[in-house]
Amino acid sequence: MIPNVQTNKIRKKLLESISRKTNSQYITIINEIIILQFITIMRIAIYGAGSLGTILGAFISKAGINIELINHNKAHVEALQTMGAQITGTVKFTQKVTAYTPNEMSGLYDIIFLMTKQQHNKDVVQLLKNYLTRDGVLVTFQNGLPEMLIA
Numbered sequence: 001m002i003p004n005v006q007t008n009k010i011r012k013k014l015l016e017s018i019s020r021k022t023n024s025q026y027i028t029i030i031n032e033i034i035i036l037q038f039i040t041i042m043r044i045a046i047y048g049a050g051s052l053g054t055i056l057g058a059f060i061s062k063a064g065i066n067i068e069l070i071n072h073n074k075a076h077v078e079a080l081q082t083m084g085a086q087i088t089g090t091v092k093f094t095q096k097v098t099a100y101t102p103n104e105m106s107g108l109y110d111i112i113f114l115m116t117k118q119q120h121n122k123d124v125v126q127l128l129k130n131y132l133t134r135d136g137v138l139v140t141f142q143n144g145l146p147e148m149l150i151a
Contacts, residue, residue: 042110042111043066043068043107043108043109043110043111043133044060044066044067044068044110044111044113045068045069045070045105045111045113045131046067046068046069046070046112046113047070047112047113047114047115047116047124047128048070048071048115048117048124049070049071049076049099049115050071050073050076052115053069053113053115053141054069054076054080054085054097055085055087056113056115056141057069057085058084058085058087058095058097059087059095061095061096061097061098062093062095066098067098068098068100068109069085069097069099070099070100070101070102071099071101072101072102074101076099077099077100077101080097080099081099084096084097085097105131107131108131108132108133108136109131109132109133110132110133110136110137111136111137111139112131112136112137112138114128114138114140114141114142115141116142118142121142125138
């Protein structure tokens with residue numbers, strides 16, 4: 001995976017800030033760089049990228065991290081592909097995102113954030129297991145306590 005322009009800007013900013021830091025601050029900066037490099041090589045998706053998933057995906061993309069938004073609503077996916085994620089509220093911005101429908105998914109993911117409604121968990125988890133790397137994780141962002149059903 002090739003880091004995007006935003007990721008390169010973040011790296012440059014971190015490296016420039018090193019010269020202005022004390023020795024005790026170097027560890028924090030090095031950890032930030034390691035985390036940034038690790039995240040940029042991971043394949044991450046939000047499955048169930050409706051309203052909240054789209055907002056989360058837009059902020060993650062804006063931070064320079066590659067993430068794929070997956071939603072069964074073709075019209076929503078097409079709007080994301082053509083117009084980007086349009087965020088309005090306490091902040092307002094439009095962010096280019098990568099969006100797919102479930103049948104367009106391919107390859108394996110290191111992290112999949114699950115943001116569907118819980119009543120679909122049985123079928124969704126069975127589907128998503130096929131898209132996780134051997135060490136991949138499924139992280140639930142759902143109301144209630146669905147962990148026991150997806151473990």
